[in-house]
Amino acid sequence: AQSVTQPDIHITVSEGASLELRCNYSYGATPYLFWYVQSPGQGLQLLLKYFSGDTLVQGIKGFEAEFKRSQSSFNLRKPSVHWSDAAEYFCAVGYLTGGGNKLTFGTGTQLKVEL
Amino acid sequence: DAGITQSPRHKVTETGTPVTLRCHQTENHRYMYWYRQDPGHGLRLIHYSYGVKDTDKGEVSDGYSVSRSKTEDFLLTLESATSSQTSVYFCAISTGTGQETQYFGPGTRLLVL
Numbered sequence: 001a002q003s004v005t006q007p008d009i010h011i012t013v014s015e016g017a018s019l020e021l022r023c024n025y026s027y028g029a030t031p032y033l034f035w036y037v038q039s040p041g042q043g044l045q046l047l048l049k050y051f052s053g054d055t056l057v058q059g060i061k062g063f064e065a066e067f068k069r070s071q072s073s074f075n076l077r078k079p080s081v082h083w084s085d086a087a088e089y090f091c092a093v094g095y096l097t098g099g100g101n102k103l104t105f106g107t108g109t110q111l112k113v114e115l
Numbered sequence: 116d117a118g119i120t121q122s123p124r125h126k127v128t129e130t131g132t133p134v135t136l137r138c139h140q141t142e143n144h145r146y147m148y149w150y151r152q153d154p155g156h157g158l159r160l161i162h163y164s165y166g167v168k169d170t171d172k173g174e175v176s177d178g179y180s181v182s183r184s185k186t187e188d189f190l191l192t193l194e195s196a197t198s199s200q201t202s203v204y205f206c207a208i209s210t211g212t213g214q215e216t217q218y219f220g221p222g223t224r225l226l227v228l
Contacts, residue, residue, distance in 0.1 A: 004157075032214065043205060044158075044219040051214040090157060100146040100165055100211045102173075105157035 002027040002093050006106035013081050014114045021076040021109050023091035032094035032101065033074040035065055038108075039087045047089075050074065061085070086113045118142050119220035121206050127226045134193040136223050138206030140186075145211040147189040148173075149181060151202040152222070158205065164189055165211060196227045 003026045013019055025031055032051050036044040048059025055067040065076045074091060091106045118141030128134050138147060146165055150158040150173075160173030162181040170181050178200060180192045193200055206220040 034216070036219075043221045046216055046218070049216055092158075094217075100163070100209055101215045101217065102160065102163070103158075103217055105159075107155055107157045 002031075002095055002104045004091050004093050004104055004106035006089075006091055006109050008109045009107070010110045010112065012112040012114060015083050016080050019076075019078045019081045019085070019111070021089050021091075021111070023074045023076065023106060024072050025074065025091070025093045026072065027093050027095060029095070033065075033067060034092040034094060034103065035059065035063070035074075035076050036090045036092065037061075037087050038090065044090065047076070081111075081113055083113045083115055086111055119206060119208055119218065121204075121220040121223050123223060124221065125224045127228065128196050129228050130197060131195050134196050134225065134227075136191045136204055136225070138189045138191070138220060140189075140206075140208045142208060142218075143186060144208040145186075146209045146215075147183065148207040148209075148217065149179070149189065149191045150205045150207065151175065151200075152205060153202050161191065161204075196225075198227050201225060201227045 005024045034049045035047040038044050047063050048057050050057050050067045063078050088108045088110050090108050092103045094101045094103050120139045122137045148163040149161040152158045159175045164170045164183040182190045204223045207217040209215045209217045
């Protein structure tokens with residue numbers, strides 16, 4: 001069965017500092033991978049996704065993620081964090097079944113940005 | 116943003132009461148999903164639908180039922196609410212065409228007393 005691990009429950013960074021959020025997945029086939037962001041009281045917004053091809057994917061708000069098959073990882077990065085990036089971030093692995101593209105989510109990483 | 120609305124947005128109910136949550140989409144997407152979000156668990160799939168009247172169970176389906184009589188509406192029913200069903204419920208939609216993305220609604224916060 002597929003699974004996603006986000007080892008960092010909370011991360012605090014200073015505004016302007018770089019950011020890396022870790023995500024490791026377990027899945028027997030080639031995964032579809034996603035990062036979503038959730039602001040307090042809001043729904044989930046898609047940041048970026050990987051289906052195939054270039055292993056470095058660009059997303060919205062200046063985020064990028066790199067798929068590393070050998071490490072089963074899909075870490076999210078941003079070179080310079082803004083205070084508005086404070087939110088919870090979820091990594092998810094997608095897999096095709098008869099019921100469409102199902103997602104398994106990690107437990108999330110809460111990002112705090114210090115001014 | 117994908118055209119997804121959820122109603123109600125907030126609800127307080129008592130144990131043993133039936134509750135129905137509604138998800139409405141304007142995108143004409145084939146697939147619709149219900150998730151629950153709980154601290155320390157991320158989002159977990161409750162039920163999903165791959166067409167009108169076509170539904171299937173997800174990871175945490177016990178105590179929940181769903182119905183989809185129209186493409187645009189997907190209902191989640193708690194037949195007899197329990198305190199363990201206190202959660203935030205999210206609806207999602209996708210096209211069902213292969214390499215697809217799920218888009219999420221704003222959520223419904225449910226408190227069962």
